[in-house]
Amino acid sequence: MALRVALCGNPNVGKTSLFNALTGMRQYVANWAGVTVEVKEGIRNWQGVKIDFVDLPGTYSLSSFSMDEKIAREYLLYKTPDILLVIVDALSMRQGLYLFLEAAELDTKTILVVNAVDEARKQGIHIDRQELAKHTGVPVVLTSAVTGEGIDDLLDTILRISSSDKKKLQFIFDEEVEKMIKALESEFISRPSLQSFPARWLAIKYLEGDPQTVALIGQTQVVAGSLREKIAEGRYKHIDLILKEVLKTSGEVMTMSDALDHVLTHKYIGIPIFLTLMYMTFTFAFQTIQPICDGIEALFTFLSDLARRSIANNTISSLIADGIISGVGSILVFVPNIFALFLILGIMEESGYLPRAAFVVDRIMYRLKLSGRSFMSFLLGFGCTVPAIMSTRGISDQRERTITVLSVPFISCSARLPVYLLIASVFFEKEKGMVVFSVYLLSVIVALMSAVLLNKILFKGEPSFLVLELPRYRMPKVKNLLLYVWYRGKHFLMKAGTIIFLASVILWILSYFPASGDPTKSFASEIGRALSVLLKPLGFDWRLSTALIFGTAAKEVIVSTLSMLFGFGKVESLGSTLTSFYDPVTVLSFLVFAMAYIPCFATLGSISSEIGKRYLIISVIYSLAVAYLLALLVRLLGGWLV
Amino acid sequence: MKKVILVAETVVGLLCFSLFLKIDWMFSLCVLVFSSIYLFGIIDSGKNPQRIDAHLMVGGTMFFISMIFAITNNLPHLEFSTAHLLIIVMGLVGLIQALILRLKFK
Known part of the structure; x- marks a missing residue:
């Protein structure tokens, strides 16, 4: 005997944690909404x-507005499933x-x-299980997915319910709504194409204006x-009555979450606190950890x-x-930096702080016609x-999506870190953390500016409101x-063993x-020289141009390329060779170009599959143009200032 | 009493900021931001007394994080100035403060 059991619920209620507790699997669980897509x-x-x-x-409901809601609903x-x-x-x-009241009317x-x-x-809330079962009819x-409480009980209940008959559950609305539902229901039953769907459920969805149901049924x-x-009012009224019977709470004391939120999402100091913590994170990951990298x-x-020394054959050696x-x-030299960065970001995310950052910046994002x-x-x-x-x-x-x-690729991913770190440690050793933090900040600014630009040129509209459940x-x-x-770091290690x-x-x-x-007379130099004509105004020679070409496969490859083009047969480090070839303005311009130019192959693939091939081409041209302009700007400003 | 603590910690935080300004101006800005948590605690305190506890608890935690950061960043050089000693004191006080005050919330 085999059973298929689906888990559904609002974002960030602990579905994936519960799924892991039930199956013994290790799916990544984040303390914020929208992780399982x-x-x-x-x-x-x-x-x-x-x-x-x-x-x-x-x-949040079984109406399909966003892609992840559509996936859940269609399933x-x-x-x-046998049991929901x-x-x-x-x-x-x-x-x-x-959501339960909606789902309960499905034939499951x-x-x-x-x-x-x-x-x-912990917060002094007592839930009366018997009373809740009485009112909901199921x-x-x-449970607690964290402590494991109730998991065995849940598994027993699944087996028990699987052998019993399904009870028909219906939430009865007021007379006017019920009349409409009945009229639609009888119409749907008579249509052969709708036989496989629960008629009452479809009728309610139609009256709610669910886009997919309307498309399925027509006028x-x-x-x-x-x-x-x-419909929403009727359901919430009923829910409030249930909760009045089921929940027992003790006195009004500020919760820990309220206290932390009061300060961390503060109107005036919320954003400075976030920026300060991010600066400290970067400095720790790139400066404090450095001795391990060395x-x-x-x-x-x-x-x-x-x-x-030990291999006699020159070519093989x-x-x-x-x-x-x-x-x-x-590239592997930067593994400690990357793991340290993810460790701190992990602490922020796990503790529930990162979603607050989204909440705090929502005000700025809304002005940029985006939501948190x-x-x-x-x-x-x-x-x-x-x-x-x-x-x-x-x-x-869809517009906002x-x-x-198109703007997310400007954000500095971990693959670009080795490039930043190489340049920063060679040319700006004392201010390394600050330089990397600035490039990260610049990448965020560019991504946001890109959003404004695209919104103004291609799409004109208002942003959707931020509906983000703040986790505890x-x-x-x-x-x-x-x-x-x-999970985050292994991706980097696997790439080192494969693509790189x-x-x-x-x-x-x-x-x-x-x-x-002799790399100066190699095939690579020919490829680089062909492109360097275009990149010459930015100060990039054939070596930097070659590195950028190969970097489109994976951004880390930029470092490998530089290491190879400058390192042949040399004992001294790549850093000392680089300083003798380039000035700080050229490398800064190169850094900015590497930050913004064409996304890697994997990213281009996902852009194509998510929003279409047309946007893949747009993304390539757009990112290249932005990178060129930014690098030229750095070059001109740098030349003027130095 | 708590208001006095907030005022005292704001003043010491600002002193710490000015001392760090010559050593590490970016870190001094971090200290300034964390001092402002105490400062806004004084401003917010009239509305709800529990808010003072919230500012003291979060401010204390942030200074504790700053202390760890200042120590780990200076370990390779082993140079501890008055500013470093002051941030260590503020960090330890902040930790004790946060541990005590967390019990006041559910």
Whole structure:
């Protein structure tokens, strides 16, 4: 016997944590809304029964406005599970129960799961389980995905309910609404194309004006969306009555979350606090951690020398020393910086602070015709641009989504960090943390300016409002933090072993031949020289141009390329060679160009799949133009100031 | 009493800011921002007494973070000036303050 059980609920109610607790899996869980944007599956055997759990993206209702809501809704309608778990947060049950009332009318056996009961207890809230089950008509299980409380009970309930018949659940609205529902219901039943859908549910959705239902049904004698407010009002009235019976709270004392929010999202000091914490994060990750990086660099220099000394054949020794060890090593040197950065960002995210940052900057974002929801995608972009682009599925407004997708690649992802660090440590050693922080800040400013520009030129409209559930603050758990750092950092390590390794070998071939180790007469130099005509006004020679060309595969490859083009047969470090070739203004201009130019192949692929091939071409031309202009500006200003 | 603590910590925070200005101007700005948490606590205190506790708790935590940051950043050089000693004192006081005040919230 096998059961398929779907988990649905509002964003950030702990669905993925519960999914992990039920299946023993380790899906990444973040302390903010909109993390799950796709369907995830996991299996658990319980008392001899195989249970296939499906984690759906968070949704506030079953009306489909944003992409993640569509995914959840379509799964429930077209791949109807055997049992549906509607997860509600014990601390915000009102909103959760609204989704429950919608879901309960689907033809699926339903269990209401009240999660985070431990947190509720801490805040003096008592939930009467029996009373809640009586009012909702379905089994209720109280759980805590964090402590594991109620998980076995939930598994038992799933087995129990699977062998019983489904109870028909209906929320009865007032007379006027019910009359309309009945009229539509009888019309839908008579249509063969709608036989597979629950007629009453469709009728309610039609009256709510749900775009997909309206598209499915077409026009009827009733105006679609005409009773949206009445339906919502009726449901919330009923929910308030239920909660009055079910919730018992103790006296009014400010909660820890309220106290922290009062200061951290303060009207005047909220943004300065956020910027200060970010500056400290960058300085810690790039300055304090540096001795570890220096140790790794020394190790790779030693290995490279050893390979040069111990292999007699010049070509093979150069391939191993200059190609593989220097190419891959020049990037692995930055692993401690990247892991340190993710560790601190992980603490901020796990504690629940990062979503507050989105809330704090929402005022600025709104002026730029974007909502704080876009800022969450920008924040994800600091890790990797691909998931950041995927996370835009949660933005319901298509215009805003396209703007965000085209602007997110300007945010500095971790792949660009090695380039920044190389330049900053060589040319601006004492102010390294400050320089990297400034480039990051510049990348955010460019992304925001890009959003304004695109909004003015291509799309004209008002932003959608920020509907972002602020999660509770919580103490970050070591296990979760390690998972966070590992999930973000492993991507970098895997790239070092695959794309960067391969790129290093190809680069070595192109830089070594046909002049047997003289990069100035190599194939790579020919490629670079062809492009350097265009990049000459920026001060870039063929070496920098070549590095930029190969950097389109993956941004880290820029460092490997430079390391190879300058490092052939040389014992001294890449840094000392670079200083003798370039002045600070040229490298700063190069840094800015590398920050903004063409996104990597993986990002281009995700842009194409998310918003279409047309935008892929737009993104390439647009980013190249922005990068060129910015670099030229730096060059001109730098030349004028120095 | 709590208001007096807020005023005292604002003054010491500003002193710390001025001392760090010559050593590390970016870090001195961080100290200034964290001092302003205490300063806004004085301004906000009239509306709800629990807000003073919130400012003292968050301000204390931020100064504790600043202390860790100042120490780790200076470990390679082993140079601890008056400004460093002052931030260490403020960080330790901040930690104790935050630990005590967290009990006042649910």
